[in-house]
Amino acid sequence: MRRRTIFATAATAAAGTLLAACKDDPKEVAWSGPSGSPSTSTSPADDDPNAPTLTIAPAPGASVAPNEPVVVTAVNATLQTVTVTTGGKTVAGELDAEKTTWRSTSSLQFGKTYQVKASGVDSAGKPLEQTATFTTLKPSGTASITFQANAMTGLKNGGTYGVGQVVIVKFSKTPTDKKAALAAIKVTSEPQVEGRWYWVDNRTVHYRPEKFWAKGTKVSVAAKLHGVHLGKNVYGAENESISFTIGPARIAIADNATHYMRVTVDGVQVKNIPISMGKNGYVTTADGGRVLFPTRSGTHVVMSRELEHRMTSASYGVTDPKNPNYYDDLIKLCCRISYSGEFVHAAPWSVWAQGKQNVSHGCINIATSNAQWFYDNFRLGDPVIVKGTGRPQLIGDSAGAVWDVAWSKMTPES
Known part of the structure; x- marks a missing residue:
């Protein structure tokens, strides 16, 4: 985002522009403030990397996938408040301990317009404000998933299963970009063991280790699919997770x-x-x-x-x-x-x-x-x-x- 210095009035801004055009040194401009007294000002803030600014991502006017985070950053300044809203609903977020970065913690929705308002202060306590509007894309379809023990029975969160239990992920729509689909699903285990995937049909993929699970292994699956492009303008609908334990062999x-x-x-x-x-x-x-x-x-x-x-x-x-x-x-x-x-x-x-x-x-x-x-x-x-x-x-x-x-x-x- 370009940085710019905002003058007190449009008239003042015009005067500054005329004087800057006449000066040999553009880095310093003499102008008359509203009271008519002499003053000085620097060039626009994008020429000064040390100028206090607030920046917002996604960029104003952007159209993004809903898994993109909203990030507001203060440079040589501190943040005070950040609000991100759409249709009267507020997006949750967290401000870091230094009060220089705010990041959204909840997911965005498809096909919405979001307004971002941020306020802060520079080192001298001078107020800073920044606003932006962006949109999230509207897919042709979304795909949800279910975790299955087999095609007839779902995996139970917190359940106990045998050493031969595979992780089965069933998509509601075919993900044509299967690489992206698998990249969004992470399986972890305690003790950690390598596992691999196998597509048994276009919508169903199975995961297992090379050999049967060890007794007592804790298996966790996190599918961060929300907003992930699965091909042909189909996107992941929601994030899902599950954990289970392996019983006796x-x-x-x-x-x-x-x-x-x-x-x-x-x-x-x-x-x-x-x-x-x-x-x-x-x-x-x-x-x-x-x-x-x-x-x-x-x-x-x-x-x-x-x-x-x-x-x-x-x-x-x-x-x-x-x-x-x-x-x-x-x-x-x-x-x-x-x-x-x-x-x-x-x-x-x-x-x-x-x-x-x-x-x-x-x-x-x-x-x-x-x-x-x-x-x-x-x-x-x-x-x-x-x-x-x-x-x-x-x-x-x-x-x-x-x-x-x-x-x-x-x-x-x-």
Whole structure:
């Protein structure tokens, strides 16, 4: 902002201008003040770097993103008051201890006109005033986010999750500038560990460390998206944050070669459970598609826990009770591990096969007593690793599938 000396009256200013044009030395000007007595004045303040001034940013007339701070600075002066308003609402701010810098502490809004009024005094106590008006841009759209434990359940602020829990950020609109989107999201942990991002679709990105979280880790996510340009005139709507804690390291490994599921807690084996997983084969649906039965191999995590869950073959097109693959049952003690309907659950009808062969339609069948223990102990984010079924899970099959993505293919933190 240009600095300028404001004379007492327009007439005085005109007189000063005429005299300055006639002098050989423009740095000193003789003029008659309002009383007619002789006086002296210096050239305009922009030629004097030591002149007391108040400056305002954003610059007057500017159009800025609403994440720009309002900053008022006093040079060779001190600030007394600063007000920033729009539509009768005041923007909060703080003055530093030296009373030379005022900075806004609350966010601006989109598509508004803001007025800034600042007052201060120079070293001699002479009053200084400055005003400015600027606007914030009006986007074609804004994108909000939600933090998810999985696509069906939000992350709970202050919650406790398993060592396999990933941070899932879901955008309400597709951010075409994905680099800018990720740069605005910071994940910190205690103890600190490196993490990376992976876009599972155009609007959903997952974050995880290279290996499972350590027990007791505190994870915090701060998304400073308000006013961030996400591409194609779409801007981040609001800032969001969340924190959660990692609980005990409960890990289950279901091995198709042995038909047993080995369970460890904090590295110590506590169970070795006989299981029966998805059998070989498939069913053809009415539209000609195939629904495969083998349980998907890969890293899953517990995504929900239900005392009872109705399971029906109608979900994949088998509605004829005479079909050998037809079923419609209320199943007990269910821990979901995939979006398509794979669960670890009680299956008293297949105890004869557990530990020997696969007879289910994709779930991990276990005896009722083992299912009760599993249900009582396992929580959201606890890993269930399936091995050796010959059918790998895809990235969209479960909230844990991102653990199977090669570390080198993930995007490092900005």
